[in-house]
Amino acid sequence: MGNNIIELTKQLKDGMDRVSKISDKKEICNTVNKLLMDVTYSEFATFLIFDSQKRLLYSGDDKPLSYDMVNPKGLLGISFLRKEAGIYNHIASEKSYIPRIDNPNNRKLRSQLIIPILKDDNIIAMVRLSRSIYFATSHYSKKEIDIVNTLFDFLEKSIYKILSKSDTNYDIEINSSKINNEIKEINKKAKNSDINSTMLFLSNTVHDIRTPANSLYGFLEILESQIEDKRLKEYIINAKESAIFINTLTDSILEQVKDTHEIQSSRPETVSPLEFFAQIGNLFSANMYKKDINYSIYICPYIPKELLIDKLKVKRIIINLIGNAYKFTPSKKDIHFDVRCNQDKNELEIHIQDTGLGIDKSRQKAIFNSFEQAQEDTSEHFGGTGLGLAISSKYVNDLGGKLELESQLDKGSKFYFNLPLEVINKQPSQEPFFDFDKKIVIMSDNKYLIDVETIKFYLIKLEMPKKNIIISDTLVDGTTHLFCFEHKLSQDLINKVEENNIKLVIVEENLFSLSKNNLYKDMTIISRNTYYGDKVYSSVFSGKKLKILIADDNKINLVLLTAMLSSEYCSVDTAQDGKEALYKLEFASIKEKHPYDMVFLDENMPIISGSKVLNKFRKREKENDLPPIFAVSVTGDPSMGEEDKATYNFEMNKPFKKQDVRDAISILKERYEIN
Numbered sequence: 001m002g003n004n005i006i007e008l009t010k011q012l013k014d015g016m017d018r019v020s021k022i023s024d025k026k027e028i029c030n031t032v033n034k035l036l037m038d039v040t041y042s043e044f045a046t047f048l049i050f051d052s053q054k055r056l057l058y059s060g061d062d063k064p065l066s067y068d069m070v071n072p073k074g075l076l077g078i079s080f081l082r083k084e085a086g087i088y089n090h091i092a093s094e095k096s097y098i099p100r101i102d103n104p105n106n107r108k109l110r111s112q113l114i115i116p117i118l119k120d121d122n123i124i125a126m127v128r129l130s131r132s133i134y135f136a137t138s139h140y141s142k143k144e145i146d147i148v149n150t151l152f153d154f155l156e157k158s159i160y161k162i163l164s165k166s167d168t169n170y171d172i173e174i175n176s177s178k179i180n181n182e183i184k185e186i187n188k189k190a191k192n193s194d195i196n197s198t199m200l201f202l203s204n205t206v207h208d209i210r211t212p213a214n215s216l217y218g219f220l221e222i223l224e225s226q227i228e229d230k231r232l233k234e235y236i237i238n239a240k241e242s243a244i245f246i247n248t249l250t251d252s253i254l255e256q257v258k259d260t261h262e263i264q265s266s267r268p269e270t271v272s273p274l275e276f277f278a279q280i281g282n283l284f285s286a287n288m289y290k291k292d293i294n295y296s297i298y299i300c301p302y303i304p305k306e307l308l309i310d311k312l313k314v315k316r317i318i319i320n321l322i323g324n325a326y327k328f329t330p331s332k333k334d335i336h337f338d339v340r341c342n343q344d345k346n347e348l349e350i351h352i353q354d355t356g357l358g359i360d361k362s363r364q365k366a367i368f369n370s371f372e373q374a375q376e377d378t379s380e381h382f383g384g385t386g387l388g389l390a391i392s393s394k395y396v397n398d399l400g401g402k403l404e405l406e407s408q409l410d411k412g413s414k415f416y417f418n419l420p421l422e423v424i425n426k427q428p429s430q431e432p433f434f435d436f437d438k439k440i441v442i443m444s445d446n447k448y449l450i451d452v453e454t455i456k457f458y459l460i461k462l463e464m465p466k467k468n469i470i471i472s473d474t475l476v477d478g479t480t481h482l483f484c485f486e487h488k489l490s491q492d493l494i495n496k497v498e499e500n501n502i503k504l505v506i507v508e509e510n511l512f513s514l515s516k517n518n519l520y521k522d523m524t525i526i527s528r529n530t531y532y533g534d535k536v537y538s539s540v541f542s543g544k545k546l547k548i549l550i551a552d553d554n555k556i557n558l559v560l561l562t563a564m565l566s567s568e569y570c571s572v573d574t575a576q577d578g579k580e581a582l583y584k585l586e587f588a589s590i591k592e593k594h595p596y597d598m599v600f601l602d603e604n605m606p607i608i609s610g611s612k613v614l615n616k617f618r619k620r621e622k623e624n625d626l627p628p629i630f631a632v633s634v635t636g637d638p639s640m641g642e643e644d645k646a647t648y649n650f651e652m653n654k655p656f657k658k659q660d661v662r663d664a665i666s667i668l669k670e671r672y673e674i675n
Helices: 005-021 025-040 074-082 142-150 152-163 176-226 230-265 273-282 285-291 311-327 378-382 388-398 450-461 491-499 533-540 555-564 578-591 610-623 642-646 658-672
Strands: 044-051 056-058 066-068 086-088 109-119 122-132 268-271 294-299 304-310 334-342 347-354 404-408 412-420 423-428 440-443 469-472 481-485 503-508 524-527 546-551 570-575 598-601 630-633
Touching (some): 025 044, 025 122, 044 152, 074 086, 074 109, 122 142, 142 152, 268 273, 273 294, 273 311, 273 334, 273 533, 285 311, 294 450, 294 533, 311 347, 423 658, 450 481, 524 533, 555 570, 578 610, 598 610, 598 658, 630 658
Parallel strands (some): 294 334, 503 524, 546 570
Antiparallel strands (some): 044 122, 268 304, 304 423, 334 347, 347 412
16 A cells, blocks of 8 residues: 555545545535545545436546446456455456446556445445556555455445435544454454565466476486495485485475464355365365275255355365375275254264374374374375374364374274364255155165265165165166166166166266267266265256256356356256247247246346346247246336236346345245145
């Protein structure tokens, strides 16, 4: 920040006092813009107020601007729809950059920062800050976002004053000293960030040292094998020790830098836990296959659909623990990665268990200390600095848990921890089975395979009765669902499956072995050493999978709505104009006889508007005696007539809320009794 703290304090207080004393609305806006420029060290600032009735963002300063938010576009539109701040340090290279929206004054801008001002999760205003290519400090960072957030109370009260019909003055009571202290704290953190940049440079330099150090060690080993002189051999052995020490030292620096960076940049985020934990577990699939380790991933199907998780720290913990298990587990042994949800204790339970080398009881406490390993010689044989467990233990403590260990030498180890459960969407990720008129066969010559047990465990956990699940090396009469291991596949078996309308899932035992065979391209395949609970579920669950169409000419809207629907059990299709939307609705209903259950329609689409699409399709429904589709308006267009609105079942305003999407789906399921 270009201003010193004393000068900043004065600017902050003067600006707030001035807004409090003036009544001219244009002057208030100009003063707010000037204050925003001062405290964020920006060349340009625009304070935009949102009129939710007209769906309009507008400024009230000397150079008034207005943006129609019925169909948001540009970088401004992205931040508006996502309700998230956007940092654009090279705006002209951004795909969504639209000059007439994001740079209406045609300035030579390099960087831009857009911050929504929210109240009760609704946008009431937006701040847009810009710096040109001529500015000394061109790039924005999270620091400026934090500074604007400290001014939220002041900005909110400024809006009320601007919108007030009265011209009389009234004071805006703001604790400017409190805001100033908060900004001081932000500046301190920014200075630490500068130190981190230096550490990053150091880490890059250290990383460059590792390659020649490794080469040095390799050449020394070659020399050692060629030299007979005992005295020279001793020198070479000492030199090798120095090379090992350099590698250990560089590893430790890299670990510490990474740790510092993660601590400062990590924050809780909303995640779909099935997808999040599956992605982490699957990182190790190829290595487990190559080392011939029996690796299983189990994620409780009843885990809530959305959780608040510190993604960076949780991911690092699990990667460290599975990585350790992999390192110290020989081939033909087992590793289990297990994620469960304890609803009674409101806790997330994570276990990583192996049947590897195990850890002697005398060393079990020490391994959580930096630079310690399970055995004295493991660093030489397996690599690593011994920092992974220390960092993991610290992160678990930071998140409110404790990293625990159970281990026996030569029998294996189990690392586990519980974390407080912060639920965003309490609905279970997967519903229990309710249709038990099934005979499920798991077909393999070896009923003790880890994947046989894992598939069976998933089915039982989802409340499929044990008597409905058969483990067999042959196809059983009356089979409705078949999980067939690769070694049991044959053309004869596939013919029988097709003749008897059996739902087939193939368990691929050798990584990518079936991918090149066109015979299997349309079949459901799950692979050993991966997470496949979702496919086990979808292949057996007989509940309704919602078929949804999203129609909108704005690609940003399509991406956002599709992402919001990703945690639901549904298939999503899209259309980018009214003509395409109407064609897809009619084709699915009349030609395919497999209609959409729900359609999200934007009003202002090219060729045919959303309400006209729906009116035309409602007529086709009546003509063909079709069940009425559940239609959701996603426009919030105030000009839409009451008659058009009445054809919809649900209305969502822009910017979208996840809760609105959930509410629409809940109403649909209740109305049509969809499981």
